[in-house]
Amino acid sequence: MRYLFYSIVILYLMPDDTQSLILDLKKYTMNKNNVTSGEDYAFKPVPLNARSNLFTVTLIRIGIMTALAQFMLGAMLGHAMTFGEALLATFLGSLILEFVSLGLGIAGAREGLSTSLLARWCGFGRLGSVLIGLVIAVSLLGWFGVQNAVFANGLNYAFDGQLGFAWSAAISGMVITVLVAFGFRALSWTAKIAVPLFFFVIAWISLILLEGHNIVALITSAPAGTPLTLGAAATAVAGGYIVCALTTADISRYCQNERHVFWMVTWSIIVGEFIVNSIAILIAHALNTDDVVSIMTQTAGVLGLLSVILSAVKINDVNLYSSSLAFANTVEGVTGKKWRHTWLTLGLGIIGTTLSIMGILEEFTRFLIILGVVFPPIAGVMLVDYYILRTSRQLFDAARAEQKLPTEASTPQIGWLAVFACVVGTLAGLGIKFGIPSLNSILVAGLVYGGLAKINPSLRSSRI
Template identity: 30%
Template sequence: MEQHALDPIPESEKRPWYSIALIWAGSMICVSSLMVGGAIVQGMPLLEAIIAGAIGYTIIIVYMTFQGMQGADLGVPTVVTSSSAFGREGARFIISTILAISCIGWFGVQASVCGAAFSQIMNMWLGIYIPVWLSGLVWGIIMLVTAVYGYKALEYLNYIAIPALVFLSIVGLIQVLTTFGIENLINYVPKDRYSWSYAIGLAVGGFAVGGVIAADFSRYAKSRKDALTSGLVGVWPAGMFLLVVGALLTVVAGTYDITIALAQLGLGFVGAVILILATWTTNTVNAYSGGLAIVSLFNMENKLRPLMTFIAGAIGTVLAIMGILNYFTSFLTVLTASIPPIAGSMIADYWICKKGNRNMWEAGIVDINWIGIASLVIGFIVALFMKTGISAINGIISSMVCYLVLYYVLKVSKSATALH
């Protein structure tokens, strides 16, 4: 069982880039990625929805790359890499809380989806009715087992789940194209009309947390290049493929409830089994990162990481029972506003102010860095309330600019004071 929580990963335990890419692919290849494609296509023609999704995932990759390379440099998770930008106590209380809530919320969404799929299997094939809340509870507990064991359990689980969901998606894609025809799909007219900024924001929201917490897994990378490659190869292709499949299934079924769409295509049983596997891999990542955030928040010993992972998943399971899936798009909107500005402040601090230098990063750690906290608040407000542009980009850029302005103004002020 993995014991590393906030301490640096030893060189002997570093992993090759493709091992980390597999973890990222496993987190992308999931039901929620299909649902993001479905959510976007409800308000956009098919081709525009795909373009919006591509832009959204590209935005994620850009800031994820910087976050991931910093994790590879320092060998520690996001709640620690953020300690220079926000201060030791600022990172502990503010960033750990935000990331814990986000990861736990995602666990609840995924457990709800898994519960719905399992209930459908039992009802369709065995005639047994199991309430979705009960299925979500049972599968939430099962998913926690691999999360508690840590990185290696994630790696092995993905060897099974990733090929299975890729196979299901290809079969579903073929079924959609042969049944409904390319022309009908191209001529699809959505019920609503989303703005480009809103649609791209949905795509970013689908993996906004993953981009920010890149260091949780890239800390196992042997170099910056490995961190960059693992994120690029693991996230973008898998995310786009699932987004397209989800959009097509939604066009055909008229709902982004993927279990209903697969049932209409005659893939109910096999589809639901594979969806459970895919959800399992992603939820393990959610519980794992949520556990790390809780360890940081309460300043716990590394050995308590498995227990905190279990608690994170348990809270997420309760949220699943309470029906968090009903608020899926609202949840994505809030994440789009609150999460990316964290990366903006961290990128400004480490890569610009500290020039990507580990020694400068360590020397810059204080208890509370009000510059980072102020820039995060401003980034969040801009992302949430600014009506023009793309909310994620608005949040990242505004928090980054705010951090740099305050940092250099304060630096000049200190220099002037010293001269006098």
């Protein structure tokens, strides 16, 4: 719990941790803790000897936070707000992401479990966690299909339309699917290649677009678009990556300790939110438009195409990876059978690829955005249960010592109180007209769950 508060204390940024990141950068190829086996620990804790290094997990996380969608968000803020207002909105939204990511990320690293498995012992129970896993799996599989369509369009353009969209989507989708079938190792390989290349390409394109403009003048210039309120802007920042925050444990379970989680989350937010948003805001002011990504990709020729492909690759591998983990928990929770992660990944990848080929996902995107509203309350309930109520703390401690899953002897089948709190939190996020909706929903869900559990502890432990 203490690391949640340290995240806003500057004295936490110790030189030895910065040196640790540098040492990991130099030594990651020789790190004995890298995952070298085919085991991806979908149904059990990640042991300490299978954990990865700080550089690898941070690079994977940065890859998630720096897709072209982030440039779209930054451009939207820049077109509707001044530079200072846009950065303030970025800061407020990032605080929510930092809080949720750190809370769930530290829990994931401590217990070695993915988000959907953690939910089983953080208020939702066995079948409740099945529901959480299903929501995560459907959402991320949908976004996999959306991003695959982006990748396919870029691939088809590269071949002058000779492949056609359907074949391009099939090729791009199956390439990513086969990669992710290798598990966490695939995320590591992809991140080490795609993230540096993506930043090189984006930096080059940004220099081209900003050439001849006075940076100080751009910072002080007035926005050209329709004004956006601070609350709406901060919600857009937090909402854009709230699913990523909720699934932080899927990656942080490979962190060696809690400080590595802090650095992984903090560096990814600094790079993904502040640096990328700042560049996009300046470009939006320079071009007087929020359609920055189209201009970036269309005016930069091969580099623009490469930025599209790299962006889709590095975000889509994580989309499919977390979707397969969540669905694995869903299948095991319903049937009691533990399907191999590799086969689940291949199956889900084929489904997502097929949906993108059929064009269904163009209509599905609105549903995915609406679905994202339910994620903040889930995080609120899990954080309150794990850090304040500590419902399963003894189970976690005993399981950690034996490096196995906690026993389900005293775990409810469905945590009705957690489900009820999520419903109330979602309604609050949608209905309360002041403040930041994402934060409102987290706070209301957490307060309802924690308050009712304190008043009547039997509510959270009731069984069906």
